[in-house]
Amino acid sequence: MSTPETSRSSAPPVRVVVIEDEPTITQAIADRLTAEGWDVSTAPDGPTGVRTVAEVRPDVVVLDVMLPGYDGLEVCRRIQADEPVPVLMLTARDDETDMLVGLGVGADDYMTKPFSMRELVARLKALLRRVRRAAEPDAARETQTMLELDDLVIDRAGRRVTRGGEPAHLTPTEFDLLLCLASTPGTVLTREQLLADVWDWVDATGTRTVDSHVKALRRKLGSDLVRTVHGVGYALELPGPDSEAPEAAEADRAADRA
Missing domain, CATH: 3.40.50.2300 (Response regulator)
Structure with missing residues (x-):
C-alpha cells in the first residue's frame, strides 16, 4: 500500500x-x-x-x-x-x-x-x-531483528509481538509505542516524548492519546508491563524476582483512572 x-x-x-x-x-x-x-x-x-x-x-x-x-x-x-x-x-x-x-x-x-x-x-x-x-527498511533491523526482554519478544521486521509465548495482536501505533518503550526498558519517557517519537506530533494537547494507547497495551499484554510515573510518563517495567506487588500495579491503574 x-x-x-x-x-x-x-x-x-x-x-x-x-x-x-x-x-x-x-x-x-x-x-x-x-x-x-x-x-x-x-x-x-x-x-x-x-x-x-x-x-x-x-x-x-x-x-x-x-x-x-x-x-x-x-x-x-x-x-x-x-x-x-x-x-x-x-x-x-x-x-x-x-x-x-x-x-x-x-x-x-x-x-x-x-x-x-x-x-x-x-x-x-x-x-x-x-x-x-x-x-521503510530500518538499519537497526539488520543488526537486531528480535528484541527479547524477559518473556516479551518483539519481532521488528515482522512487526509481531509475543508475551509468554502467546501472540498479541497490536495495531501499528500500539506496536510503535511498545517498541519505543522497549528500546529503553526502565527509562521513564514523558508523554510529550512519546507523542514526538511515536506519533511524530508535538502538540501536548494529545497526551491523552498516549494514555489510551498505554491502557490498550496493558489490556493486550498485561497490566504489569508498563509502569506509570504519575505526572511524568511511562516506562517499560518487566516483572522479575523483585517486581512490584499486585497492589503497586493496581495503584498504577488507579493513577490512570484519575
Missing part, C-alpha cells in the same frame, strides 16, 4: 475516505483535505463506507463512530479484516471506553468532536508518516 504524505509534488495524491453521516462535517473535512492536494472520497453510512474503502483502497480513513447501517466500530472491523489501513476515528463523546474499544478493533488514532481542521490534518499527516516509516 503506498503511503505518500501529501503534497504539491509529482507523487500521487494521498487517497482518503471520509465516512461521516453529518453533511456539514463531511464537506468541511473534504474541502480542507482537497486543499491539501489529497484525493477525497466520502460515504454517509457504514455499508457505503465499507464498499468505498474496498473500491478506493485508500491510504488512510477518517471514520465517525456513530453511523447509520454499521456503526464505526463494525466498519473498522470489516475494513481491517480485508486489508489493514490506517484509521483515525471521530467520536462525539469524550468517553475513554469508546476510545479503547476503537483502538481494540484496529483504529490507530482518534479525535473528539468538535475538533480543528488544522489538528485533523496534522494528525493524518503524522499517521501517514508512521505507516511509511514502518514500511
